[in-house]
Amino acid sequence: MLRHLAGFFTAVTARLRKIAEAHGLGLGWLDAYRASALPAIAGGVGEPSSLTDPYGALLTTTLRNMQPKIHDNISRGNRYMAYMDMRGRLRREDGGERVKVGLMHALNSTADIYSGYGTLDTTPQDGITSAFYTWSQLSVSIAISRLEERQNSGKSRILSLFDTKVKQAEASAKELLNNCIVAGRITASAASGQFLARIGRLDSGASGPLPLAALVDTNNSRSVSIGNINGNTYSFWRNMADSSTATTFAGYKQELNNLYNDCTRGPGGSPDLFISDQVAWEQYFNALQNQERYQVTDKRVIDVLGGMRGQDDLLKFRGATWIWDEVVPDTETNAEVVDAVGSVTVSTVFMLNSEAIEIVVDSQTDWISTPMLRPENQDARVGQLLWMGAHCVNNRRKLGVLYGISRSIVS
Helix, strand or coil, X not given: CHHHHHHHHHHHHHXXXXXXXXXXXXXXXXXXXXXXXXXXXXHCCCCCCCCCCHHHHHHHHHHHHHHHHHHHHHHHCCHHHHHHHHCXXXXXXXXXCCEEEEEECCCCCCCCCCCCCCCCCCCCCCCEEEEEECCEEEEEEEEEXXXXXXXXXXXXXXXXXXXXXXXXXXXXXXXXXXXHHHHCEECCCHHHCCEECCECCCCCCCXXXXXHHHHCCCCCCCCCEECCEECCCCHHHCCEEEECCCCCHHHHHHHHHHHHHHHHCCCCCCCCEEEECHHXXXXXXXXXXXXXXXXXXXXXXXXXXXXXXXXXXCEEECCEEEEXXXXXXXXXXXXXCCCCECCCCXXXXXXXXXXXXXXXXXXXXXXXXXXXXXXXXXCEEEEEEEEEEEEEECCHHHCEEEEEECCCCCC
């Protein structure tokens, strides 16, 4: 079938060439199209030909077979993503121009008590709207040069090299995704204190998923749109935020309790995940008394998060699991760890209710792999791992941040 298509294509392009020559038209477009399209038909659409590029076909097939494991390693290797997936907050969607997230900003006022033939309230209700988030795209390339092929000739050796390259790509993808959703980036004017999405290294016009510090802002009435809704204009779209003044363990725990209770008000439950920097986690650990129950006992949480750094790395605060991440920024002094912007001098704790958060991933671009093909200007084979998604919130009032926490609390 493919041979027939290739023959048909050759005949058609020959005819087009004669027509173009007869009318004095340029032939560059036709030659370029023929050069790119005919090999694709000969080797199968979107794949290198196993007849002309055996290594390319081998690596493409191998990468495709590894794709489920690669996906799991990247997604489960990110503690925040792994937790959200466990809680059912990772949603796959079939593309679309933007990500639409439904939200409730007011209760239904028709709720009432009645008896027998009493009048029922049928007043039309508002209070339901949508937030809109833009898609973000992430990629990491896997490349093997001809020199590397020759230095590792033979199927077993080339696959061993390829496996190492894939592991390197996995680690890089995990770090990039974590830096996007946990760290973010600070604005050029750090005095404004606004954390934004990270941007592309080669494409500065491309933005990554929104970071926690943008979704859960220390300035909760900042005039900026999150999900196309401005928190300065609409009070329902403001997270909880407290600045710490604690100098003792007792004061620190009291501030945590106050913010936890603020995030618990109204329908929608309580925070179930804390993410902080390492020092904030350690100070809470040191503040615990021997008789206090602080270890996580939920087997699901232990299975998902405990294996990454060990069960002892998971603390419990009331109903929430507490983890730390080395790239949590200092939201008081606007210091960002990844790009070494400023100096981290105080700590930050994000209190998150997973029901108020959604990580939406395009169903066709969830760490998929592309064929290992040769670029025009390189003597190598290159494939990519691709991801497309958005970091969304549907109820900012259920999220909180305690910032400016002293790092010298010892008693």
